[in-house]
Amino acid sequence: MEKLLAARLHAVKVRPYLAVALFALHVVEDRSVPTMAVDAHWRCYVSPAFVARMPVEELAGVWVHEVSHLLRDHHGRGERYARENEEYGPGERLRRNIAADFEINDDIYGDGLPHPLGAVLPSLLGLDNGLLMEEYLRTSSMSGLAADLAWLDCGSGADGQARPWELGPDGANGLTRQQRDAVRFRVAEGIKGRPGEAPEGWRRWADEAFHPPQPWRQLLGAAIRSAAGAPGVGENHTYRRPSRRSAAVPGVVLPSLRRTPPRVCVVIDTSGSVSDAELGSALLEVAAIARAVGGRRDLVSVISCDAAAGLAAPLCRAEDIELIGGGGTDLRSGFTRALRSHPRPDVIVALTDGQTPWPSEAPPCRTVVGLFPRPARGVNEHDPDYVPDTPPSWARVVVIN
Amino acid sequence: MTSHALLPANPQLALADDLLKLLRTTSTEPRPDDQLEALTLAVAADLPVLLWGEPGIGKTAALTQLADSLGLPLTTVIASVHEPTDFSGLPIVGDDPAVQGVPMAPPQWAVELVRAGRGLLFLDELSTATPAVQAALLRVVLERRVGALQLPPGVRIVAAANPRASAADGWELSPPLANRFVHLYWVHDREVVVRGLGGVWPRAELPRLEPARLAEAVAFARRAVCGFLHARPTLIHRLPSTETRRGGAWPSPRSWETALTLLAFGTAADVSREVLALLVRGAVGDGPGLELLAHLDRMDLPDPESLLADPPAAELPERGDLRQAALEAVVAAVGARPERERWEAGWAVLVRAMETGAPDLLVAPAKALAGLRRDEWEVPAAVERLAKVVGIADRAERSVERVEAGLGAGR
Numbered sequence: 001m002e003k004l005l006a007a008r009l010h011a012v013k014v015r016p017y018l019a020v021a022l023f024a025l026h027v028v029e030d031r032s033v034p035t036m037a038v039d040a041h042w043r044c045y046v047s048p049a050f051v052a053r054m055p056v057e058e059l060a061g062v063w064v065h066e067v068s069h070l071l072r073d074h075h076g077r078g079e080r081y082a083r084e085n086e087e088y089g090p091g092e093r094l095r096r097n098i099a100a101d102f103e104i105n106d107d108i109y110g111d112g113l114p115h116p117l118g119a120v121l122p123s124l125l126g127l128d129n130g131l132l133m134e135e136y137l138r139t140s141s142m143s144g145l146a147a148d149l150a151w152l153d154c155g156s157g158a159d160g161q162a163r164p165w166e167l168g169p170d171g172a173n174g175l176t177r178q179q180r181d182a183v184r185f186r187v188a189e190g191i192k193g194r195p196g197e198a199p200e201g202w203r204r205w206a207d208e209a210f211h212p213p214q215p216w217r218q219l220l221g222a223a224i225r226s227a228a229g230a231p232g233v234g235e236n237h238t239y240r241r242p243s244r245r246s247a248a249v250p251g252v253v254l255p256s257l258r259r260t261p262p263r264v265c266v267v268i269d270t271s272g273s274v275s276d277a278e279l280g281s282a283l284l285e286v287a288a289i290a291r292a293v294g295g296r297r298d299l300v301s302v303i304s305c306d307a308a309a310g311l312a313a314p315l316c317r318a319e320d321i322e323l324i325g326g327g328g329t330d331l332r333s334g335f336t337r338a339l340r341s342h343p344r345p346d347v348i349v350a351l352t353d354g355q356t357p358w359p360s361e362a363p364p365c366r367t368v369v370g371l372f373p374r375p376a377r378g379v380n381e382h383d384p385d386y387v388p389d390t391p392p393s394w395a396r397v398v399v400i401n
Numbered sequence: 402m403t404s405h406a407l408l409p410a411n412p413q414l415a416l417a418d419d420l421l422k423l424l425r426t427t428s429t430e431p432r433p434d435d436q437l438e439a440l441t442l443a444v445a446a447d448l449p450v451l452l453w454g455e456p457g458i459g460k461t462a463a464l465t466q467l468a469d470s471l472g473l474p475l476t477t478v479i480a481s482v483h484e485p486t487d488f489s490g491l492p493i494v495g496d497d498p499a500v501q502g503v504p505m506a507p508p509q510w511a512v513e514l515v516r517a518g519r520g521l522l523f524l525d526e527l528s529t530a531t532p533a534v535q536a537a538l539l540r541v542v543l544e545r546r547v548g549a550l551q552l553p554p555g556v557r558i559v560a561a562a563n564p565r566a567s568a569a570d571g572w573e574l575s576p577p578l579a580n581r582f583v584h585l586y587w588v589h590d591r592e593v594v595v596r597g598l599g600g601v602w603p604r605a606e607l608p609r610l611e612p613a614r615l616a617e618a619v620a621f622a623r624r625a626v627c628g629f630l631h632a633r634p635t636l637i638h639r640l641p642s643t644e645t646r647r648g649g650a651w652p653s654p655r656s657w658e659t660a661l662t663l664l665a666f667g668t669a670a671d672v673s674r675e676v677l678a679l680l681v682r683g684a685v686g687d688g689p690g691l692e693l694l695a696h697l698d699r700m701d702l703p704d705p706e707s708l709l710a711d712p713p714a715a716e717l718p719e720r721g722d723l724r725q726a727a728l729e730a731v732v733a734a735v736g737a738r739p740e741r742e743r744w745e746a747g748w749a750v751l752v753r754a755m756e757t758g759a760p761d762l763l764v765a766p767a768k769a770l771a772g773l774r775r776d777e778w779e780v781p782a783a784v785e786r787l788a789k790v791v792g793i794a795d796r797a798e799r800s801v802e803r804v805e806a807g808l809g810a811g812r
Contacts, residue, residue, distance in 0.1 A: 009797035
């Protein structure tokens with residue numbers, strides 16, 4: 001027991017941002033556990049024999065590994081994956097455990113924690129580092145590994161399936177859902193507060209722990225719908241015509257529901273930094289959404305724009321649009337061109353990687369920016385002080401990735 | 402009169418009626434259900450609740466159960482099939498509008514609700530209502546007015562919406578409307594569904610407010626929220642900035658007041674922290690809500706001065722991270738007013754902690770306490786009993802050094 005706790009101190013010392021989570025774990029000694037395992041209620045089951053044969057520094061690595069399963073919510077995600085794909089059974093459990101280990105192990109060792117010999121790494125199957133558990137599960141069968149790693153068992157905390165030795169939700173010293181959320185939240189806030197200390201993988205986790213990224217298609221759709229449906233545009237109520245209900249209630253003035261198809265203008269950044277595949281998928285999406293909000297095809301126009309804006313072409317068939325450009329970007333000319341067209345658009349959708357100057361003031365219509373994320377660029381060779389502006393606050397920004 | 406009434410009843414149809422009656426005979430049982438408890442508490446606190454949930458998940462069924470067990474008549478209004486005037490009142494032109502004005506006539510459901518004096522108003526399909534209808538609903542939800550009618554205090558308001566992902570043609574909730582609601586995310590519990598289909602649904606019970614605790618609950622809620630916002634003033638008002646957070650709860654003075662009310666009700670009814678967390682996060686959003694809960698956790702820690710006053714009887718939290726926080730508070734209290742007796746009492750608290758829990762938690766507080774020593778103070782005899790802690794700390798230290806040496810050697 002002392003050895004195990006010394007290992008926890010070691011882990012706290014080299015990973016101070018995980019201290020809260022490590023100390024929140026409740027240790028349960030149990031001889032029937034193969035090695036060390038966690039359950040969904042933040043209890044850590046430990047086999048005394050396993051502790052006896054491991055050196056302290058390797059045990060520290062095991063602590064960090066097990067707590068990572070819990071912080072990354074592998075039990076909830078594992079259960080969801082099993083339910084969605086209807087994959088149950090011991091083989092599947094092992095597969096989920098291996099995939100979860102892949103997600104964890106690629107960046108927790110080193111820097112004070114020795115690499116254990118038998119560590120399960122994505123490179124064993126020739127897979128890339130840095131993917132999520134679900135991605136590993138989808139891309140690989142892992143059948144080659146399963147036979148060698150049948151002993152691997154990180155408990156229900158890793159895959160969501162109960163084990164015989166576990167105390168269950170009603171047992172002593174478990175953490176409730178809200179308490180677990182609170183611990184995870186404190187760790188995430190700690191990492192975000194001192195981002196220098198934690199490696200990339202943990203920082204990404206901290207950013208997404210409580211706001212998992214949503215599919216951009218839905219976000220873009222919601223943004224365009226809400227822009228196109230704002231008062232004055234799209235489907236709304238009007239007193240310009242009597243309501244069809246009016247005849248039934250004499251003496252009452254009723255509004256009628258009127259549909260004014262919104263005019264959508266898509267400004268496309270065709271500078272060299274945006275790939276054709278990215279543009280193609282985003283453009284098709286915009287066209288589909290514009291149709292869904294009631295826009296007729298002739299009301300959707302497209303302007304391709306690099307340093308200078310092209311002509312506004314009506315979107316007759318999405319496949320026909322010719323995207324011209326390839327140099328540097330100045331979206332301002334695209335906006336000017338869009339606003340000068342007659343009749344003026346109700347919504348401007350700009351698809352860009354954001355490496356551009358923006359108009360200095362809000363255009364007189366709703367603006368949605370579909371942003372292709374780019375890693376922060378270090379130095380521009382011509383102008384070391386050049387920093388591309390972030391999209392302005394008057395635009396609704398949807399990150400497309 | 403039509404001739405249908407004279408036709409003999411079809412025996413098959415009568416049998417079908419019997420079968421339906423049997424199917425619809427269900428009973429209820431009290432069952433601990435956090436989300437139902439949270440809903441009931443928010444309804445009791447007279448705060449508008451918004452249930453988010455996939456279609457067909459049983460939101461309406463839960464509302465029917467709630468209305469039944471509260472003894473309130475349920476009025477369901479599907480927001481998306483109404484027009485703004487159904488909520489703001491239908492303008493009726495009279496004989497002389499210039500003199501009498503144009504009255505805004507309320508719809509029938511509102512009149513009936515006012516006549517009953519109490520009831521549960523359920524606004525369904527909120528997110529698929531047009532922006533103009535949502536704007537008209539603002540007034541119903543906030544001011545409780547439908548046209549010229551004022552809804553009586555006995556009327557409670559609950560709304561339901563489908564999340565954006567499943568409402569393909571939905572509008573999103575505007576931030577002002579979203580800010581007025583307590584957002585509860587409705588998920589189905591496998592067991593509740595299975596047992597319910599078997600004929601037994603869970604029963605919502607009104608939270609039992611303790612008459613003796615009312616004043617104390619208000620004081621606690623005020624202390625918690627004010628103390629927290631004093632420390633984190635940036636969280637008082639924060640409009641949702643990213644796309645993913647739109648349409649949900651966000652912090653503003655109004656929603657903090659909601660959180661305060663919920664905290665007071667929750668305390669007076671002595672509900673679990675789980676339920677409280679659902680409500681607080683639903684009022685001010687996940688991030689600020691979780692931070693407030695962490696603040697509550699810290700408020701729950703034992704007072705360091707009382708621990709120092711009687712170390713052998715010290716009751717420390719079971720959970721490791723909280724226990725360490727309590728011990729650090731003790732050391733900080735000693736550091737704030739360093740006196741020999743207090744310093745020795747600090748060691749006694751640490752000894753007590755070692756006897757009742759994991760020793761590795763003590764390393765950091767013990768180090769800090771040792772650092773507070775003045776030259777003329779002798780090390781108390783009790784410290785020897787912490788030898789185990791020192792042993793563990795040394796062992797961890799050596800192991801860290803081994804790893805560093807191993808890396809230095811080019812491993």
